[in-house]
Amino acid sequence: MINVIGLGYIGLPTALMLAVSGNQVIGTDKNQNVVDSLNHRELTFKEEGLGDLFFRAVNHGIQFTSEYQKADVYIISVPTPYDKASKKVNTKYIEAAVGSVLEVCPQGSTVVIESTVSPGVIDRNIRPMVDNAAKDIKLAHAPERIIPGAMLYELEYNARTIGADDRETGEKLKKIYGSFCKGEIVLTDIRSAEMSKVVENTFRDINIAFANELAKICHFDNMDVYEIIRIANKHPRVNILSPGPGVGGHCISVDPWFLVGDYPGLANIILAARKINDSMPEFVLKRIGEIMGENGIQDTSRVGLYGLTYKENVDDVRESPTLQLLSCMKKHLASPLLCYDPMVKEKIVENQVFFWEEFLERTDFVVIMVGHDEIVKRFDDIKDRIVLDTRKCVSGDVYHL
Numbered sequence: 001m002i003n004v005i006g007l008g009y010i011g012l013p014t015a016l017m018l019a020v021s022g023n024q025v026i027g028t029d030k031n032q033n034v035v036d037s038l039n040h041r042e043l044t045f046k047e048e049g050l051g052d053l054f055f056r057a058v059n060h061g062i063q064f065t066s067e068y069q070k071a072d073v074y075i076i077s078v079p080t081p082y083d084k085a086s087k088k089v090n091t092k093y094i095e096a097a098v099g100s101v102l103e104v105c106p107q108g109s110t111v112v113i114e115s116t117v118s119p120g121v122i123d124r125n126i127r128p129m130v131d132n133a134a135k136d137i138k139l140a141h142a143p144e145r146i147i148p149g150a151m152l153y154e155l156e157y158n159a160r161t162i163g164a165d166d167r168e169t170g171e172k173l174k175k176i177y178g179s180f181c182k183g184e185i186v187l188t189d190i191r192s193a194e195m196s197k198v199v200e201n202t203f204r205d206i207n208i209a210f211a212n213e214l215a216k217i218c219h220f221d222n223m224d225v226y227e228i229i230r231i232a233n234k235h236p237r238v239n240i241l242s243p244g245p246g247v248g249g250h251c252i253s254v255d256p257w258f259l260v261g262d263y264p265g266l267a268n269i270i271l272a273a274r275k276i277n278d279s280m281p282e283f284v285l286k287r288i289g290e291i292m293g294e295n296g297i298q299d300t301s302r303v304g305l306y307g308l309t310y311k312e313n314v315d316d317v318r319e320s321p322t323l324q325l326l327s328c329m330k331k332h333l334a335s336p337l338l339c340y341d342p343m344v345k346e347k348i349v350e351n352q353v354f355f356w357e358e359f360l361e362r363t364d365f366v367v368i369m370v371g372h373d374e375i376v377k378r379f380d381d382i383k384d385r386i387v388l389d390t391r392k393c394v395s396g397d398v399y400h401l
């Protein structure tokens with residue numbers, strides 16, 4: 001029996017995959033609303049293919065509850081926020097989950113942490129709890145790697161890492177993850193697994209920062225950054241990512257801070273990259289001002305932001321560049337721009353509309369912050385307006401970063 005703890009963006013798909021691959025699975029979440037929704041057969045977030053997988057898992061007998069279960073293996077996928085002041089990872093949710101697991105788990109069971117943590121955290125914060133329980137618990141770290149938008153494909157085909165204290169635990173978990181994962185499963189120690197996960201996201205953050213810095217340089221000196229990147233990427237060993245309005249999501253914009261917090265003075269390029277990516281919403285704001293000036297627009301009330309999520313075709317708004325831009329406006333005491341996002345059905349910001357028609361009616365200048373498929377399809381509706389496309393997702397006579 002496997003008890004998956006935390007049924008969010010990672011825990012739920014993982015629990016479902018395990019269930020349809022022949023494992024007996026119970027999913028536990030402390031949030032009763034999440035459990036109730038799942039028990040009423042309603043998904044709690046959108047992801048390609050998740051609905052189908054959910055019903056297959058239900059047919060395979062998966063159960064959802066707010067209670068921790070007696071199980072052989074516990075997989076913990078709870079959030080790991082970071083402390084904004086110290087930049088260190090905050091393990092309060094992992095510690096709470098492990099504490100509850102230790103109350104119910106049988107002697108000799110295995111506890112796998114999937115949540116991202118910085119190197120050494122499991123030894124420092126979790127191992128003493130496990131040792132205190134004196135239940136001969138095997139501890140492991142199997143950091144998730146899946147990308148929102150292609151989660152189910154990546155769960156199945158990505159390589160993955162399992163850090164464990166001994167080979168036997170590693171091999172046992174390799175068999176369980178191998179029941180659905182067709183990628184290579186690499187066994188290592190816990191600290192290396194912790195570090196490699198944070199390093200992967202930091203690598204991407206640094207590379208996005210390079211693209212963003214190029215966008216600023218090219219704008220300053222009147223060059224087309226997309227043309228430069230397109231040409232440079234023809235080199236066999238160059239692969240520059242895409243500039244954008246900033247880096248959001250709960251992973252790439254957060255994990256590099258763990259290294260900055262833990263290794264001050266050593267994590268220099270990492271810190272610089274974070275600063276560049278965090279400066280992008282303000283750069284977009286500057287571009288909006290410039291374009292308003294060029295077009296003789298004085299009043300921001302007819303400027304609208306398209307997209308509130310952190311990237312295209314997902315409904316996750318955590319740390320999104322649009323929210324960062326709005327908080328930047330607030331800091332300057334400016335009233336918030338009009339916002340619309342077809343993926344966000346709840347009111348999360350002040351000046352938000354829920355219908356495309358209303359958004360169209362109220363805007364002369366559209367800033368595309370997120371390249372949802374919807375805006376690409378509906379570009380004809382706005383092609384006669386002023387458009388700043390921060391993602392280069394539409395083709396037409398538009399402004400870029």
Ligand code: SAJ
Pocket residue numbers: 116144145146147148200201204208241242243244245246247248249250251252310311312321
């Ligand atoms: N972005 C750019 N330019 C790019 C690529 C991305 O501006 O060229 C922006 C996106 O719009 C978004 C942010 O960066 O705001 C992050 O998006 P993403 O698609 O790069 O990554 P995430 O946060 O959705 O998922 C990442 C993935 N990590 C890596 O690719 C190394 C995923 O595999 C991890 O599982 C996930 O973090 C996680 O949970 O750690």
